[in-house]
Amino acid sequence: MSPVDGAGASNPNLPVDRSVTEGRTPSTDPQGIPELQEVDCPPELRERIEMLMARYPEKNSASIPALWAVQERYGWCTPEGIRQAAAVMRVTPAYLESVASFYDLLHTTRVGEHRIEVCTNISCWMRGGDELLDAFRAAAAGEDVFVTGFECLGACDIAPMAAIDQRYFGPLLPGEARTAVDQLLSGDAVLPDKSLEKRPLAGDTQVAGASGGAGDGSAE
């Protein structure tokens, strides 16, 4: 007997909806599953979500990447975008909304064209993460840039660091926040020297800046 069965059996006044514990859409869900022809889902978004669903034995497992695809297309998880994903996945919009509202990296309201997450967890905090967050907030004030503190982003080796439009930068100084925001708004490359993408990987034998290597733009 499951705990849910037990609770329902011991107190018949408590309704037990097994779908809640089994991951199915609750039977009391007030919204139905929208039909594809009702939601005008862009073909690229539909194809991407279908590709994501094909990766998992359970279609619901594709909910987070599907919502991420919606957010990438519309800038946030718009109600219409969620309805489109729900129609493709054959789940209710309420189910996807419940998933989107649970995760900090998914936004169910518009937060800004650009997003900056400044890590304030232990390694970054010890190296000035709070000051860095304050600097980014001041630099982005009044701009269409969402700045928030965040828990460990898994790049403690470049502490203090921030994710700027999903790309990692560090170690950062508070004085670089203004430059980063200005570059972001003007469309320039953001702090190229602080980009994680530009750092050599463990085991790289090529020294950054050495001539003659792949990607070296020098011409004789």
Ligand code: FES
């Ligand atoms: S503590 Fe900041 S990335 Fe881990």
